[in-house]
Amino acid sequence: MAEDQGKRRRPPYATIAQIEALFERMGRMGDPGTVDKGWVENYKLAPTQPQAIVALLRWLGVIDGSGKSVGIWDDLRIPATRQAKLEELVRTSYKEVFDLIDVSQATREDLEGTFIQAFKSGDTGRPVTCFIGLCKQAGIPMTADARSQKAGESSQPGGKKVKNAEKKEPKKASAASKQKRSEGAGQDGTQRQAVTISVNVEIPADWSEEQIRERFEAVRRATSDSTEE
Numbered sequence: 001m002a003e004d005q006g007k008r009r010r011p012p013y014a015t016i017a018q019i020e021a022l023f024e025r026m027g028r029m030g031d032p033g034t035v036d037k038g039w040v041e042n043y044k045l046a047p048t049q050p051q052a053i054v055a056l057l058r059w060l061g062v063i064d065g066s067g068k069s070v071g072i073w074d075d076l077r078i079p080a081t082r083q084a085k086l087e088e089l090v091r092t093s094y095k096e097v098f099d100l101i102d103v104s105q106a107t108r109e110d111l112e113g114t115f116i117q118a119f120k121s122g123d124t125g126r127p128v129t130c131f132i133g134l135c136k137q138a139g140i141p142m143t144a145d146a147r148s149q150k151a152g153e154s155s156q157p158g159g160k161k162v163k164n165a166e167k168k169e170p171k172k173a174s175a176a177s178k179q180k181r182s183e184g185a186g187q188d189g190t191q192r193q194a195v196t197i198s199v200n201v202e203i204p205a206d207w208s209e210e211q212i213r214e215r216f217e218a219v220r221r222a223t224s225d226s227t228e229e
Contacts, residue, residue, distance in 0.1 A: 010055075012055045013055075013129075013130050015126070016133040018049075019056070019133040019137060020137075023082070026073075029077070031071075032073070034069065035067050035069065060086075061089055062089070072089075083137075083138055090138045094131060097111070097114050097115070101114045103144075104141040106144055107143070107144055108132075108144045111131065112128050115131075132144055132145070133146060
């Protein structure tokens with residue numbers, strides 16, 4: 001029987017923005033008497049999903065199954081009583097969750113698993129986001145965030161989170177690479193540039209092989225001396 005009842009209960013899925021808008025506007029609204037989709041649309045509390053606000057107020061017990069106010073509207077309007085009354089409503093309507101887990105220490109993943117246990121939820125994303133938003137409005141301590149895990153963090157067993165590994169420092173250049181970079185540099189650290197010299201050597205057609213070798217040797221010595229200066 002308890003299991004069947006759990007299957008019938010469907011937690012609301014209002015967004016954080018819708019929840020904030022509802023309680024912000026409540027401070028300027030008298031008890032509407034009856035809340036329905038038309039009322040939500042009229043006040044632009046949830047233009048795309050007005051039924052989400054109706055379901056939220058019904059879930060918390062602010063209105064009954066037919067949409068009629070049960071008389072606690074003003075308790076949620078007055079700043080002095082709002083948080084205490086909302087905490088009472090949240091803890092009562094989500095009793096299964098508070099019975100199964102310590103909400104103040106739970107990660108978002110913990111809450112999603114609890115919603116599956118408590119309500120046989122299929123998609124837990126939006127209902128858990130709604131729950132987190134209500135808890136924060138009610139001042140109920142919790143560490144879970146309405147969004148997914150923060151970028152740069154990863155989960156570990158036990159719900160712990162760890163920062164991604166620190167970036168490794170660049171490796172120092174090896175001696176070989178330093179030597180390679182220093183090749184071609186002069187003693188004063190300036191970079192030497194390669195010089196190419198083209199030489200035209202005239203060889204008479206009647207020269208002997210020995211004469212030709214002597215001419216090339218003379219040219220080689222001459223060019224070598226010029227580059228070393």
